[in-house]
Amino acid sequence: MFNEQNAHFKKGVAVQPICFGISFTNTMMNHARALVHIYQDGSVVVSTGAVEMGQGVNTKMLQVVVQKFGVGAENVRIESTNTLRIANTSPTAASAGADLNGKALEMACVSLWERLENVAAEHFSISNLKIQNGMLFDGFQNSGNNWLDLIQKAFQLRVNLSEHAHYATPMIHFDKVIGKGHPFAYHVYGTAILEVTVDCLRGTYHFDKVQIVHDLGKSMNTHIDNGQIEGAVVQGIGWMTLEEIIYNKEGKLITNALSTYKIPDIYSVPSEINIKHLESQGHEMAIQKSKAVGEPPLMYGLGAYFAIRNAVRAFNPDAEFEIDAPYTPEKVLMDLYKGR
Amino acid sequence: MINIDAHNHVSGKSIYLDDIIEWKGTLYALPFDVPVAHAKLGQIHMSGALSMAGVIAIFTAKDIPGKNQIGGIIADEPLFAEGEIHFWGQPIGIIVATSERICRLAREQIKIDFTALPVITDPREAQAKNMLICPPRNFQMGDVNSAWDDCEFVFEGEVNINGQEHLYIETQGAYARMKEDGSILIASSTQGPTAVQRTISNVLDIPMHKIEVDTVRLGGGFGGKEDQATGWAVMVALAAQKLQKPVKMVLHRMDDMRMTGKRHPYSADFKIGLSSDLKIIAYEATFYQNAGAAADLSPAVLERTLFHATNAYFVQNVHVTAFSCKTNLPPNTAFRGFGGPQGKFVIEAAITKVAESLGIPASDIQKRNLLQDGDEFSYGQIVDQCEAQNAWNSCE
Structure with missing residues (x-):
């Protein structure tokens, strides 16, 4: 609906489920x-x-x-x-x-x-x-x-x-030779829905909303766990969008300072991040049944790439695009006008 | 309960490495490198720097009493480059002086002869030349080769994923002083105090019981201080042992960004096959991990890419292969997710490609294939207490 009414702004949505195993894989x-x-x-x-x-x-x-x-x-x-x-x-x-x-x-x-x-x-x-x-x-x-x-x-x-x-x-074990075993104490699950609006004149974009349902089991500290989820999803979105590492052909790092390597700031984080805790039983192997939270929510950020891609395709439906993360505003702009 | 550090953090009272009250006679160290990614090292001209007032010493590989080796999983990474340089930013030695500023001025006076060698930054190019960190790994379940015939739709594609800078607010650093009988105390901004202790033991050739590593807190780690905090701590421990003085090193942001590894960039090929009702029947992927110039944690990161190659989906026929490719970049390392995110990104890209080709939303495919109890991961673990569908349904 929005996309039909707006010629130069397009919205894109992606759903990003995650499943992440908890334990060092080196038993x-x-x-x-x-x-x-x-x-x-x-x-x-x-x-x-x-x-x-x-x-x-x-x-x-x-x-x-x-x-x-x-x-x-x-x-x-x-x-x-x-x-x-x-x-x-x-x-x-x-x-x-x-x-x-x-x-x-x-x-x-x-x-x-x-x-x-x-x-x-x-x-x-x-x-x-x-x-x-x-x-x-x-x-x-x-x-x-x-x-x-x-x-x-x-x-x-x-x-x-x-x-x-x-x-x-x-319980955990893993045979590296045959690649089979039971390497993880348990898995963490969740799903995020990410919504982005792309400015199709400039190639810039802003995330309007990220809605997350995350499986914390029985969280022992919701302040800290929510902080970890917010930080991780923003770090994941940063990786998929603004953060671009460039080495030249000679192997020299070109993006060698904060002036050339951009991480998300207060202006580029999503306008809204809603976190809902899934009512789950938790797992005996998690501390007080409060599941590990450090890494898994970063992977909600992957959806940022695909949300932007959907918006770009709404503007330029006929072109074929590469899949090459991060989707920086420069790359978005090129894709918006690819083949036109 | 609010975070017990919250008040001290916002009022600036929390102690980070650079806030430790300095011991009397503390000296400062700074690593130096050479502006080339791959080269034969020639002579190191240090006399200009050494003659500067305030410069105490310069240490290189030849000053190491034990092994010049800091590799965690594979012994393939010297503390200080010896003979050859393998990445731009590889430490050749450290300057120790009475102030950080003098170290910086002295660094400009060091001249290093070298003969440049060919540079490889692309993982596929490295793989083609068989420049691998470790033998390739693969996980298999079912039989993809016979499954393609059962698929209504089969799609293939290529994906590229770049790396990521950790950008912990507190840069890498360490601070060492001698105790009695050759024992050393090292304050280190590390996620792995024992790795620091073990590596110092090897490089300085002293037993682990003479090495006390103390870590109060880090201003962010994100994996960047799991293995890569070690080298800097070893350097200050070496200088403290040599000079019998406290020695501190906190990296400047630009040195940190240039000299440390990051999240691994990956290139990958995928092939995905689905039934007419959108069930993923087979998935095949080949991952080319850009490991950089030494193993660091790359073999373990590589393995986690395979563990998470099918994300939250059940696929009955899976064959995923991964190459850890040796290039002339700083050794890439742990980063929140540890290879898992790259594995997941590729199957999400594959699903997207299918969805776009069929003109349907990707979520139709995602939802159709979510894990449930009793399913099997490609590595043999059986799914239990699965919340994939619950999470999806409550999010919708």
Whole structure:
């Protein structure tokens, strides 16, 4: 309808489903470690092999501890990633950082919790220990004692308040020689619909709307996960549209600075990005059933190429076009007038 | 819960590598290269730079006590070029000086003799000359060759996909100082602290227990610091060991862009066959990955392209082949998606080609072929807890 009424602006739409496997495909890399110390003042420090790079993994690690111990976030500090504290790490990559390190951290917390349960049973007569806001409960009954009482008692009793745990993803295997196996812990799914308007005089374009339904399982942090989805889809669109790396025939990088290599800015991101979380059960092998989110949503951006192509074809229906990403405004302009 | 770093990030209090309070006597390092992508290296004239006030030392391959080797998967990448240059931006050595500015001025004084050799930047050209990083890989399910006859529609085509610069806001960097007994502490902006530790151990010829790598946070990685943060950390560790002084290096943006690898460009050929009711019966694709001048993570990236070659679709007959092609570009590396996006792009292009030829929306084909529980991926894993159709239906 829009396209019939507008001679020089054409809209294009593409649907982009995704399916992405989670795990390092090199099976031996799928393990991680975590170290937790509870100090005698009740404060907790955590080290894992996960590297914080803006993706929010430290926040997720903190959530694991806070939820297990029932103490406030101010009691827990996530420390740097350090090879003396955590040895033999796999890189934080493959979207698997939170899963692998979070599972190891969960195991360390469970071991500490079991020791604390014993202390609570013997010395505070609590048979069903629960901790909420730092207060010790026996089931639903507030015992009047708090986290610090419990830790100090455990320390006096010479209970080990440190734990190091190791997690290795179960089930996975892959035979590289025959190319068969079960390499992934699970897959992440989703679908995006991308709508673009192309200015057919200039070859420029703008994404009006990106609508995403993404399978996060049971997201443990929707702020962080939405941030990852938004960032990834914009990075994917950038790759398919503005970001053009040019090496000349001599192998010299021509696009060697931000003046010649364009990434999406506030003006070129889609006007609207709507993210809906698919109601799914999550997966046991994801940390707290919260599925990996780092890489999969980048691939929604692939649809940007095909949305633009559909708009170009609405303007120039008879020409044959190559498929050569990114679809920069220069290439769009050439295609709009190809054969005319 | 909001991100625990949010307040410190927006108020500028978060500590990145270049914010670490400097240790007394810190020196600064800068890599130098030569403006050519493929050449025989001649003499390196360093006397002009070395005579400048504030220049402490210049280190090249001959100063390395252990192995001049930083390759992660395949040992094919020297820390410092020796004898030959294989890409424009390949480090030949580092200058160490009392300030970053002096390093820069000194870099202009280094003159390097070389004899240029032929340059290849195109992966298909490299493949034709059998310049491969590793043997080709292929995944197969069913039998494509006998399936084409069962197809109502068969289409073929060629696709090109360019690379992508990581453009992490924080450029590559590392900072090292000696502890006692030859132990070293290295702060590194890396996604892989153990890779840094292991590689320093090999290059400096000291055991891993003498190497402490500490990473507080990165100002973005996107895969660009999975393997490629390592070299810079090794360089400062080498300089710290040689000079017994703290040494820091944070790359200038243009050095970073020139010297580091990116997302792999791919070229690909596809052949796709469908039944009259738009079921994809067979899919065949050949991928030419532009790996650059050394393996880096390319073999693993190549494999993930094959894993994801059929995206969210079930195809009963699949044959996908991939070549990791050696060219004279900086070694390309991990980037969010790790080869998966390139694999998916090609089948999406194939579906688009079919849709355009038949005059129907691509979404008719996409929807018809979405995965469901019980389907099999070409690599043998059985689909379970599939949400492909649920996601599609809730998006529509």
